[in-house]
Amino acid sequence: MILTGAELSKAIKDEVKKKVNSLKAEGITPALRCVVSSDDKSTEVYLNSIKRNCEKVGIDFAKILTDEKRIIEDVKALNVDPKISGVMIMHPVPKGVDEIAVLETLNPLKDVEGRTPQNLGKVLLGVESFTPCTAQAVMELLKYYKVDLKGANVTIVGRSTTVGKPLALMMLSEHATVTVCHSKTRDLKEKTKSADVLIAAVGRARMFDADWIKEGAVVIDVGINVVDGKVVGDVDFDSVSKKASVSKVPGGVGSVTSAILMRNVVEASLLNRR
Amino acid sequence: MILTGAELSKAIKDEVKKKVNSLKAEGITPALRCVVSSDDKSTEVYLNSIKRNCEKVGIDFAKILTDEKRIIEDVKALNVDPKISGVMIMHPVPKGVDEIAVLETLNPLKDVEGRTPQNLGKVLLGVESFTPCTAQAVMELLKYYKVDLKGANVTIVGRSTTVGKPLALMMLSEHATVTVCHSKTRDLKEKTKSADVLIAAVGRARMFDADWIKEGAVVIDVGINVVDGKVVGDVDFDSVSKKASVSKVPGGVGSVTSAILMRNVVEASLLNRR
Numbered sequence: 001m002i003l004t005g006a007e008l009s010k011a012i013k014d015e016v017k018k019k020v021n022s023l024k025a026e027g028i029t030p031a032l033r034c035v036v037s038s039d040d041k042s043t044e045v046y047l048n049s050i051k052r053n054c055e056k057v058g059i060d061f062a063k064i065l066t067d068e069k070r071i072i073e074d075v076k077a078l079n080v081d082p083k084i085s086g087v088m089i090m091h092p093v094p095k096g097v098d099e100i101a102v103l104e105t106l107n108p109l110k111d112v113e114g115r116t117p118q119n120l121g122k123v124l125l126g127v128e129s130f131t132p133c134t135a136q137a138v139m140e141l142l143k144y145y146k147v148d149l150k151g152a153n154v155t156i157v158g159r160s161t162t163v164g165k166p167l168a169l170m171m172l173s174e175h176a177t178v179t180v181c182h183s184k185t186r187d188l189k190e191k192t193k194s195a196d197v198l199i200a201a202v203g204r205a206r207m208f209d210a211d212w213i214k215e216g217a218v219v220i221d222v223g224i225n226v227v228d229g230k231v232v233g234d235v236d237f238d239s240v241s242k243k244a245s246v247s248k249v250p251g252g253v254g255s256v257t258s259a260i261l262m263r264n265v266v267e268a269s270l271l272n273r274r
Numbered sequence: 275m276i277l278t279g280a281e282l283s284k285a286i287k288d289e290v291k292k293k294v295n296s297l298k299a300e301g302i303t304p305a306l307r308c309v310v311s312s313d314d315k316s317t318e319v320y321l322n323s324i325k326r327n328c329e330k331v332g333i334d335f336a337k338i339l340t341d342e343k344r345i346i347e348d349v350k351a352l353n354v355d356p357k358i359s360g361v362m363i364m365h366p367v368p369k370g371v372d373e374i375a376v377l378e379t380l381n382p383l384k385d386v387e388g389r390t391p392q393n394l395g396k397v398l399l400g401v402e403s404f405t406p407c408t409a410q411a412v413m414e415l416l417k418y419y420k421v422d423l424k425g426a427n428v429t430i431v432g433r434s435t436t437v438g439k440p441l442a443l444m445m446l447s448e449h450a451t452v453t454v455c456h457s458k459t460r461d462l463k464e465k466t467k468s469a470d471v472l473i474a475a476v477g478r479a480r481m482f483d484a485d486w487i488k489e490g491a492v493v494i495d496v497g498i499n500v501v502d503g504k505v506v507g508d509v510d511f512d513s514v515s516k517k518a519s520v521s522k523v524p525g526g527v528g529s530v531t532s533a534i535l536m537r538n539v540v541e542a543s544l545l546n547r548r
Contacts, residue, residue, distance in 0.1 A: 100401050104392075117395030117403075118378075124394045124439050127374050151458045159446045165398050168442065168454070172433045175458040177465070180442070184425045184449040191451070 001145070003220070003247035005137070005255035008144045012259035013057055019266045020058040030085045030269035031060040032112065033078055037067060037094040047090075049258070057262050068094035072105055079107040085269035086112035109271045112264035115162070123166050126173045130264055135167040137256035138199060138220050139174070141247060147197065147218050149174040155191050157181045157208075157234075158201030163222055167199060200234035209236040210243050219246040222253050275419070275519035277494070279411070279529035282418045286533035287331055293540045294332040304359045304543035305334040306386070307352055311341060311368040321364075327532050333539050342368035346379055353381040359543035360386035383545045386538035389436070397440050400447045404538055409441040411530035412473060412494050413448070415521060421471060421492050423448040429465050431455045431482075431508075432475030437496055441473060474508035483510040484517050493520040496527050 020030055032054055034047055047063055054061035066074045071093060078087045087110045093099045100117070108118040114130040122129035142149065154176040158164040164180055171178045181191050192198050192212045198219045200208050205225035213219060223234030233249030240246045247253055294304055306328055308321055321337055328335035340348045345367060352361045361384045367373045374391070382392040388404040396403035416423065428450040432438040438454055445452045455465050466472050466486045474482050475496035487493060497508030507523030514520045521527055 100396070100399060117393075117399060118391045119395065120398045121391030121393065121395035122374070124398060124443075125374060125391060125435050129391075151460050153460070161399050165443060165446065168452075169398075169439060172439065172454055172456070175456070177453065177455050177459040178442075179451065179453040180446055181451050182446070182449070185451040186425050186427070 001245040002241060003141060003145050003218075003245060003252060005141060005247070005252045005259075008141060009255040009259040012256070012263055016057045016259070016262045016266050023266070023269060024058065028269060028273060029058075029060050029083075030265050031062075031083055032086045032088065032265045033084050034061075034063045034088045034090055035066050035071065035074055035078070036063045036090045037065075037071065037097075038090070038092065039065075043090060050088075050261070053258050053262055054265075059262060059265050066094070068097050071097055071102055075102060075105045079105070079110060082272070084110065085272055086110050086265040088113055089115070110268055112261060112268050113162075114166070114264075120161070120166060123169050126169075130268075131170065132162045132166045133257045133260045133264065134163050134222060134253065135170055136260050137253045138163075138167055138222065139170050140260070141220065141253060141256055142197070142218070145218075145245075149176040149197065152176045152196040153179070153194060154197045154199065155179045155181060155195035156199040156201065157185075157188070157192065158199070158203075158222070160201065163201040164199075167201075202234050204234055205232050206236040207234050208240065210239040213240050213244045215243050217244040219244050220253060221247050221249045223249060224254060276515060277415060277419050277492075277519060277521035277526060279415060279521070279526045279533075282415060283529040283533040286530070286537055290331045290533070290536045290540050297540070297543060298332065302543060302547060303332075303334050303357075304539050305336075305357055306360045306362065306539045307358055308335075308337045308362045308364055309340050309345065309348055309352070310337045310364045311339075311345065311371075312364070312366065313339075317364060323532070324362075324535070327536055328539075331536050333536060340368070342371050345371055345376055349376060349379045353379070353384060356546070358384065359546055360384050360539040362387055363389070384542055386535060386542050387436075388440070388538075394435070394440060397443050400443075404542075405444065406436045406440045407531045407534045407538065408437050408496060408527060409444055410534050411527045412437075412441055412496065413444050414534070415494065415527060415530055416471070416492070419492075419519075423450040423471065426450045426470040427453070427468060428471045428473065429453045429455060429469035430473040430475065431459075431462070431466065432473070432477075432496070434475065437475045438473075441475075476508050478508055479506050480510040481508050482514065484513040487514050487518045489517050491518040493518050494527060495521050495523045497523060498528060 051061045108116045114132040119129040154171050159182045168178045201222035205227045221233035221235040325335045377390050382390045388406040393403040428445050433456045442452045472493045479499035479501045495507035495509040505524050
């Protein structure tokens with residue numbers, strides 16, 4: 001089976017559009033602001049894709065150019081601006097700035113990426129909060145394809161604060177047995193081959209071929225790597241898809257992630273309306 | 275090897291005593307308050323042991339009896355009271371009260387048990403914060419006995435918000451490969467037997483005997499169970515100690531945990547002095 005994000009992503013975006021329209025009828029326009037300190041090309045590409053997604057669903061988008069002197073004040077201003085629903089702090093922050101301190105400044109109710117300590121702590125506590133969008137997308141894609149996680153052996157390769165770690169906690173809440181692997185893991189292949197569900201989130205192009213995968217497993221590819229101008233995942237799709245269910249890259253987790261970000265902006269506009 | 279907490283616990287408490295004395299010379303007395311809503315016997319026993327520990331190191335201790343109507347206001351008052359360094363919210367909170375809401379109210383700088391969302395989120399982010407004392411005690415006991423965690427296969431049995439989950443994140447920060455198991459785990463024995471380091475935190479008396487353990491493993495027993503009036507761990511000590519290194523119960527993790535709580539109160543009094 002091939003897991004695509006297309007239908008799920010469309011369903012989320014359709015729902016978002018509807019909600020945006022009804023909010024606009026009340027005189028509220030959900031608004032997202034991206035706090036940016038660098039204008040390098042990859043940031044620009046990413047921002048443009050967010051902007052396009054916002055336009056498609058009717059969310060007001062703008063970037064806020066900041067620097068090391070103003071960033072905390074800029075975030076504080078956005079925190080209290082009633083017109084702003086959601087705020088993204090673009091990584092990296094300016095040199096010499098403590099990124100955690102910036103995240104701690106951000107109002108958790110506007111933290112649509114689920115990056116503040118407060119929201120991440122709630123992921124650990126298993127209570128509702130904004131969750132890291134990519135980790136959330138993995139969970140919703142698995143749910144959409146009715147993958148039973150209860151008691152399943154889930155191996156996550158990658159221990160980032162945006163994917164691996166929060167995803168491990170979310171998997172535990174769904175009663176999976178979770179193993180988190182990374183660059184220091186010994187006998188990695190043994191751990192991926194015993195997985196009922198494998199999450200590849202390492203950022204190495206086509207690292208996992210069929211030899212790493214158990215027959216009949218479900219493989220979620222979180223990787224986004226550019227090889228010869230083409231986007232490929234961490235999984236060797238052609239080889240793995242012959243023996244396991246696998247998500248597409250592009251068109252898998254990524255498309256759901258961007259839809260969830262939009263949904264979170266709308267959700268934030270509701271939370272901040274109260 | 276038998277891992278005892280005695281020496282480590284004594285070293286921590288000696289350091290705490292010294293700091294308390296120097297703080298008192300400055301006119302500051304570190305003070306701990308326990309917010310209690312129940313006066314059942316097990317809470318009483320626990321509170322008395324905390325009180326005794328406080329007395330030994332010179333920390334001012336008192337319990338604050340609260341109820342469902344006052345608990346949030348009581349916590350808010352302690353948050354801003356300059357005489358109070360640390361606050362513990364005793365579990366369970368009164369019926370009908372949202373425990374997470376109470377924890378969210380608590381000033382993270384007075385959260386000496388590391389239970390607030392903000393401090394737990396920082397554990398995920400891998401930055402300094404008050405961490406759950408029992409999980410911290412496990413890490414420090416392993417460090418004290420120079421157990422190398424880098425690349426080690428660590429199996430944690432138990433997924434609580436105070437031990438299993440934060441401990442998994444802390445182990446990842448030390449570059450261990452971490453598997454978290456629980457009641458829904460299949461083939462549990464396979465997972466414990468492959469562990470270089472096993473953390474038993476399930477709360478079932480002597481559940482793990484030698485048959486569950488790899489030869490030469492390090493086993494940390496977090497369990498506290500009462501059997502025939504005697505405190506025993508989750509590990510069958512007599513059987514396991516013949517083939518693996520194992521921590522004692524009582525006199526292992528527990529004694530370090532209570533020392534760390536005292537250290538956190540002193541640390542909090544320094545943080546809140548600023």
